[in-house]
Amino acid sequence: MAFNAQEALRLVNRYIGVDGGYLGDFSYRTHTDFYPEYCGIYDIFPDELDGTTRQRFITILRGETPDRQARILRGVLERFPPDTKARQQFMPVVEDWIRQLDGAPAVASPMPIASMSAVVRQALIDAENLIRTSGPASAVDRVHTALHGHMNALCAEANITLPERPTLQVAVKKLRENHPGLAPTGQRSDEISRVLYSMAATLDALTTLRNNATPAHPNDALLGNHEALLAINAGRTIFAYIDSKVRV
The missing domain is CATH 1.10.533 (Death Domain, Fas)
Structure with a gap:
């Protein structure tokens, strides 16, 4: 709740x-x-x-x-x-x-580490502070920024070419298609592939919510606390999964 x-x-x-x-x-x-x-x-x-x-x-x-x-x-x-x-x-x-x-489920925020860019580290810190002080809707933008910046950085580390000013969805798509660490292996790899592909829809929705229902832009109607936390937890889940897989 x-x-x-x-x-x-x-x-x-x-x-x-x-x-x-x-x-x-x-x-x-x-x-x-x-x-x-x-x-x-x-x-x-x-x-x-x-x-x-x-x-x-x-x-x-x-x-x-x-x-x-x-x-x-x-x-x-x-x-x-x-x-x-x-x-x-x-x-x-x-x-x-x-x-x-x-008993409220919550996805832990990724911990800022030295290898992350300054922008990503600050966005993660800002998100935690905003959840506490201004409410979850204000933190959606910072989670989106952290996720976007980190995916771009992971592509650069792996020498994966991105177009100029890539969207979050494009960066994750390029990682999923080209990074060997994200190739599904082991048990139920087909189902894992389906989960990975479903991330595209989640990221598209996260970007739309960030642009149209948060204080990132002068929007009249903002997300409620429950819905904002859902968006934040979805972004954190994707962040943590991809980061853990490509840094093994």
């Missing part, structure tokens, strides 16, 4: 409580201290956001990855114990959200 606006408001209004724009008994300072003290998260800085503590909390919660959302919810239960009837009644809902978030 990923928190939508309605779920965040239910948590704020039905469990924590709001008074005059303040969330529970948080001050600006204690809200900032909450993340390292109760959640074990040290790179969230509410003072960099506009709005009340309530608005900042909702923005932060919705922008985090599922595992960090679960840590924030555990922090909420510790920081605001169920000492009222309303909290006691709503606590099972929060605990259920935590269980769902703990």
Whole structure:
């Protein structure tokens, strides 16, 4: 799961409580201290956001990855114990959200390494930061950039000729057709070939989403969190598979 606006408001209004724009008994300072003290998260800085503590909390919660959302919810239960009837009644809902978030599938981001270009390394770092601070839709472009740049670099390393300014789809197609490390072998090679060829449709969709439903361009409608995470995880899967095969 990923928190939508309605779920965040239910948590704020039905469990924590709001008074005059303040969330529970948080001050600006204690809200900032909450993340390292109760959640074990040290790179969230509410003072960099506009709005009340309530608005900042909702923005932060919705922008985090599922595992960090679960840590924030555990922090909420510790920081605001169920000492009222309303909290006691709503606590099972929060605990259920935590269980769902703990079980949310996620594809790990490729780790930036020295052999990657500076552009690819920075795009991977930017993607992780944007998921946390601005939401998954803002990170789709950076995942696309990292994938595109890395595929171009892998072609260059293997002396695979690309046209001038190749698209992501073209770079992956050239790798798939010409790199010996991507030739399917072993058990069920025919099915593996079909999976590889299906990547073309995934990459085409990823590029379309990046161009038309993310902040990479001035688009009116952006991807929801679930859909943006799907696009990000698809890009990460392709990145990790191709990189692992050609670097064996």
